[in-house]
Amino acid sequence: MKNQLYTNVSVFDGVSKGTYLGEVLIQGNRIKAVVKGKNQISKEGAEVIDGQGSTLMPGLVNCHGHISYPNLGGSLSDIGDIPPEEHMLLTVHNAKTMIDYGFTAVVSAAAAKPRLDIVLRNEIEAGRVPGPRLRACTPQFNTTAGPWDARQLHMDHATFDEIADGPIEFRRKVRMYIREGVDMVKLSISGDNFSREFAGEQDTTISEDEIAAATEVAHSRGVRLCSHSRSDQSVLLSMKYGIEIIHHATHISDRTVEKLGRKSSKFFVCPALGITYATAYEAQDWGVDADYVETRYLVREFELGCKIARKLVAAGVKVLPFGDYGVAWNPLGTDSRDLEHFVNQVGFSPAQTLTMATKWGGECYAGVGNTVEIGEVKEDYLADLIMIDGDPLSDITLFQDQDNFLMIMKNGEYHKKPRNRRISRKQRQVR
Ligand SMILES: [Zn+2]
Known part of the structure; x- marks a missing residue:
């Protein structure tokens, strides 16, 4: 593909508090130049795209994705009942939905069956199916009587978890997933209100010797971890054992908020x-x-979640939007409603929220201590970009309508080729 030169675009670069009129040049799979103003970059040899004042920004990064969740509304074992073959196809469809809604990268927070994320990631990387960049995860590690254990004494029921009991079994199963090719291991360290009858959110459902065994194996093989941690204790255990991505943290104490703030990198x-x-x-x-x-x-629970998010950010912690879309009333593809919640319910500014969804997400995708290559419109970064019809800083809900995505690019290749804005010619000339 020829170099792509975007002109007359309002750039949200992932970092700045606002947008600026600018030009962006893409060469191969990288951003070659980002310049403020008009007619700054030579058009020679480039295909020029007039953005007509639309917003060019980094693709969205979802760091709590469940691409293989089937948008069902029944019991958890309905998910387990889906045969692997159908489930793989459903996951492939979901991956397309995610990138159709501007998610160019996803860090999985658990697959619904052992190899769904792994196979999907490999197919996407080989260019055979459309989808975001993906960090493939295990199913959620759970214990007997943990939050997703739906089995009955007289009858087995699979859900979306991987049940292990005792350090020996945790070691063996984490090794098995490493052999299969995961990038991430997910541990459900606390219970949840959704399973409060036998594993409430204050319960610690994976014991410390099991966490130690699982994390020791993962770290020794360069595999990252994330955890389902509603309680304060489960957050503290995640920190103690180097689990980088902590999901929920709903009941975290002020002391733990401060502690996380001190270790915000x-x-x-x-x-x-x-x-x-x-x-x-x-x-x-x-x-x-x-x-x-x-x-x-x-x-x-929701109000507390909003309050904790505010406290964490005030303490300097990197809080990220998105997560747990994939059920009937919270389906995949509507994940950007989290951006609306962050602005309207939590009270973050639209620019701050979009920085979380792009720059911070890019850092999380890269992993602690690794080179960050996505999440900003910045020279030499990978060209994961979206173009939005309108200004998301004044309307954070724009991402919820697929038609507002005028262009979607991942790794310098178009998932959706640029198209004209849906505004009149007169409006386009206002700029
Ligand atoms: Zn989740």
Whole structure:
């Protein structure tokens, strides 16, 4: 492909508090030049794209993705009931949906079956199916009586977890997943309100010797970890054992917030607010009644999640949007509702929220201590870019409509070729 020169675009670079009129040159799979103003970069040998004042920004990075979750609304074992062959195809469809909505990179926070993420990542990297860059994860490691254990004494039920008990089994199974090719291991260290009958959110469901065994194996093989950690204790255990991505952290104490703040270069927190919001307020049509919402304290849980996100960011912690989309009332593709929650419910500014969704997400995708190559519109970065019809800093909901994506590029290649804005000619000339 010829060099691509974007002119007349409003650039959100992933870092700045606002946008600026600029030009961006893409050569091969990298961003070659980013310049403020007009007619600054030579057009020679380049294909010129007039952005007509639309917003050019880094692709979105989702660091709590479940691409293989099937958008179902029944019991957890409905997910386990899907045969692997159908499940793989469904996962491939979901991957296309994710990139259609501007997600050019996803750090998985658990696959629904052992090899779904691994196979998907390999197919995407080989260019055979469309989808975001992907860090492939294990299913959620869980223990007997942990939050996703739906088995009955007289009958087995698979869900989306990987059950292990005892350090020996944790070691063996983590090694097995390393052999299969995962990038990430997920541990469900705390319970959850959704399973509060037998594994509530304050319960520590993986014991310390099991965490030590799993993390020792993963670290020794260069595999990263993430955890489901609702309770303070589970966050502290994640920190102690170098689990980089901490999901939820809903009941973290002020002391632990400060502790995380002091180690802010080593950890990321994804509160995953969307699932709690959608279950509390929008799931009635799927049989989630007021009693369910009440007995699981979901309204309180959401408000607390917003408060904790504010405290964490104030302490200097990198908090990331997105997470736990993939159920009927919170389906994959609507993940950007989290951006709306971050602005309207948590109170972050739109620019701050988009920095979290791009630059910080890019850092999380790279992993602590590694070279960051995505998440900013910056010279020499990989060309993962989206062009939005409108200004997301004044309307954070723009990402929720696929038609607002005028262009989607990953690694310098088009997933969606540039198209004209849906505004009149007169409006285009205003700039
Ligand atoms: Zn999750």
